Amino acid sequence: MLYKFKSKAAGDLIMTAPVGDRMMALVGRAPAAQGIFLVAQMPAAIAALEQGIADEEHARREAEAEAAAEGRTLPPPKDVSLRQRAWPLIEMLKRAHEADKDVVWGV
Template sequence: MIYKFRSKAAGDVIMMGPSGDQVLRIIGKTPAPKGIIEPAAMPAAVQAIEQAIVAEENARKQAEADAAAEGRTLPPREAVTLRQRAWPLVEMMKRAHGEGKEIVWGV
C-alpha cells in the first residue's frame, strides 16, 4: 500500500507502505487505508516521532560501540533512516497544526 498524506496546510506527502505503517504506529495510529490526524493530536505525534528517531539513533550508536569493542564492524545502516523518512510528515504536521488543519490519507 502507498500512503498519500494530504492537508490543506501543505503539499502532499507520499510514503511506501512499510514506512507509512511504521510512522503511524509510532504516533499511536493503526495502519489503515484511510485515516485522519486531528490538529490537537499533532504535537504529541511530532514528539513521539522525535523520540523514536532519537531511540533509533542511540541504538545504532550503541551497536557500533559494542561492535568496536568486539573488534568487528557493523554492516552499513539502512539507506534511509527514520529521521529522513519521517521529516516530510513532521513538517506537514507542524504546518497543519499551526493552521488548525487536519491531515488525512486514503480519501
C-alpha cells in the first residue's frame, strides 16, 4: 500500500506503507487506506510529528553521550531519520492549514 496525500494547497505527497504507517502512529491514528486531516486537526498533527522528531533526536543524543562515556562511538544510523521522513508531511499540513484546506489520502 502507498499513502498518497492530497490537498488543494500543496502538491501530492507519496509515502510507502511503513513510513505512512509510522506517521499515522505518531499522530495517534491507526493505519488506514483512506483518511482525512481536517484543518482543525492539523496543528495537533504537526505538533505530534514535531514531538516525535524531537524524541528521536533526544534518544540519539543520549545514546551518543552514553557511548562516549564508555569510550565507544555509535555507528551512524542505518535508516533515514524521522526528521527527513516527516518533513514533507509537516510542510504539507502547514500549507494546507494556512490555506484552510483539508488533506486527504486514498480517495
